[in-house]
Amino acid sequence: MSLLSIQNLDLSIHGNPILNGVSLDLAQGEIVAITGESGSGKSLTAFSVMQLLPRGTVTTGSIKLDGQEVLNAPDPEMCKLRGNDIGMVFQEPMTALNPLKNIGDQVMETILLHTNQSRDEARKRALEVLARVGLPPESYSLSRFPHELSGGQRQRVVIAMAIALRPRLLIADEPTTALDVTTQAQILELLKDLVQDFGMGLLMITHDLAVVSDMADRIVVMRSGEVVETGVTKTLFANMQHPYTRALFAASAHEVNLPKAPEADDALLIVQDAVRDYPKPRTTLFAQREYTRAVNGISFTLHKGERIGLVGESGCGKSTLTRAILGLEPLQGGSIKAFGQEVAPDMPAALRSGLQVVFQDPYGSFNPRHKVARIITEPFHLLDNPPQGLERKNRVSDALLAVGLHPDDADKYIHAFSGGQRQRIAIARALIIRPEVIIFDEAVSALDVSIRAQILDLIAELTQTHDLSYLFISHDLSVVRTITDRVLVMKNGEIVEDGATQQVFTNPSHPYTANLIAAAPTLPDVKALSNVPA
Incomplete structure (x- = not known):
C-alpha cells in the first residue's frame, strides 16, 4: 500500500x-x-x-x-x-x-x-x-x-x-x-x-x-x-x-547565443582595491569597536561591450560589492570609478544615469500603486531635461517593445503580469535612459526554466541592439556560463579567480572554483540514458 x-x-x-x-x-x-x-x-x-x-x-x-x-x-x-x-x-x-x-x-x-x-x-x-x-x-x-x-x-x-x-x-x-x-x-x-x-x-x-x-x-x-x-x-x-x-x-539545457564581445575598449567601470567594513556590536559599553571585513581589496575593470559574471556563495560579499558599485554604501579603502568619475553615495545624477540595476525580485522593487508607465520612467529624474508629452510616451513604448511587451501594457498595474513579464518590465526600466552599464543582481534565479531562457535570450539580444555592458551576479553557474564572457569568483570578500568564462569552467585554477562547479546540479546525458535498459 x-x-x-x-x-x-x-x-x-x-x-x-x-x-x-x-x-x-x-x-x-x-x-x-x-x-x-x-x-x-x-x-x-x-x-x-x-x-x-x-x-x-x-x-x-x-x-x-x-x-x-x-x-x-x-x-x-x-x-x-x-x-x-x-x-x-x-x-x-x-x-x-x-x-x-x-x-x-x-x-x-x-x-x-x-x-x-x-x-x-x-x-x-x-x-x-x-x-x-x-x-x-x-x-x-x-x-x-x-x-x-x-x-x-x-x-x-x-x-x-x-x-x-x-x-x-x-x-x-x-x-x-x-x-x-x-x-x-x-x-x-x-x-x-x-x-x-x-x-x-x-x-x-x-x-x-x-x-x-x-x-x-x-x-x-x-x-x-x-x-x-x-x-x-x-x-x-x-x-x-x-x-x-x-x-x-x-x-x-538552453544555450544562449551570446554575440561575440568586441575587443576591449574604454574602461567603463574600474574597481581598485575596494574595502568595505561593517562594525560589530560592542561586547561591553566601553569596549573598542571591532569590524567585519565584507570586501577585502577587490580590483577589476569592466570595459565597453564586456559581459562579466560574478559568482560565489552566500555571504562572500557579492551584494556588498554591488551596493558599493551603485554608490549606495561608502568604501573604507580603495576606489570605484564609473565613466572616469568617483562613485559615492552623493555622486551626481548624470553619473547614476549611466549605471542601472535589475534586482532579483522585481515585484519588491516596484510600487504596486503605480502603473507600468510611471514605474519604468522613474529613471527620468536623473536627466537634466526629461522627455515630456508625446516624446515621453514614445520612449515608454520603445522600452516595452525592446523587452518583448506591448505598448498598451503601459496602462496596466504590476499585479496584472507574470513573474517573467515583471522581470521584463524591470529591464525596461533600466534601459529607458540608455545606460552604458547594467548590473543584473540574481535577475533570473527565481524564474521558471522556460521563462529564464527567454530572459537570457533577451539580455543577449539587448547587448547588440543597445550596446550594453553588464555585470551579471548569480549563484547559478549554468546561467553565468552561457551569458558572460568573463567570470570573477568571489570567496570571503576576495576575488580568488578571474578569467575567460569557458576557461574558468573547463579548467578552474582555484580549488574553491572547482568545488562550486562540482556542486552545481547538472542535467543527465539523455543519449547515455537511452542506452541503459529500463
Missing part, C-alpha cells in the same frame, strides 16, 4: 478550475518530484495534502495517507496530522519562521504541541534534531534568532521543525530555489539522508529538472493543473513522451 495516494484530485477556487484529475502515488522511503512551470498546480497539489487551502476552494477526489482519507478532513484531525505525520519545508524560510522567536522555541513548538514531553525533554529533542540537520549546539545556540542565520542555515531550521517528530511524509516546496550551489547541494544531500535514515516518503516540488535528476526515484510532470507525464526518473529522461516534458528539458 502506498504511503500517499492521490487519485483524481480536482480543485477549483471560487469556481475557477485549477487542478484536473491529478493522480500520483508515493511509497515509504521513496522520493517523488513534482515538476513544472509556475501555475502548473505543483504547490496546490502539495497544499491539498496538508489541507492548507484558501477560502473558496472546492476539492473532489481522494487523498489518502497510509490508507487514511485526508481530503476535506475536519480541522482537528488535520491539526493532529500536520507536524506529527506530515512535515512541510516551505520555499522561503524567512516567511515560515517567526522573527520574534528564537530557533530553539520554534523547533520545540511542534514537539510540545503533539506530545506530552516536558519543556526540558523537548529542548533535548530540539538539540538532537538541529544537530542532525547540521546545526550542532556548540556552534548554533538555541537562543539564536532567524535573522542571525544565513539562508542555508534558516532552511536547515525549517527542515528541523518539519522532521522533529519523524513524520511519515515530508513535503519540500522549492527548498533550494534561492540558495547558492554548495548550500543547495548540502540541503539536497540532507533531504536524501533523512529519507534513508527515517524511512519517510519525500514529495519534492521543483521547477528545476537538474536538481531532481540525480535525487528523485520518480518524476511527475504537471502542466496547467494536469499530470502530463510520470515515470521512473532515468526512464523518463531517456524516453520523454510528452512535448511539454521535452520543452522543459530543452529550456533547462
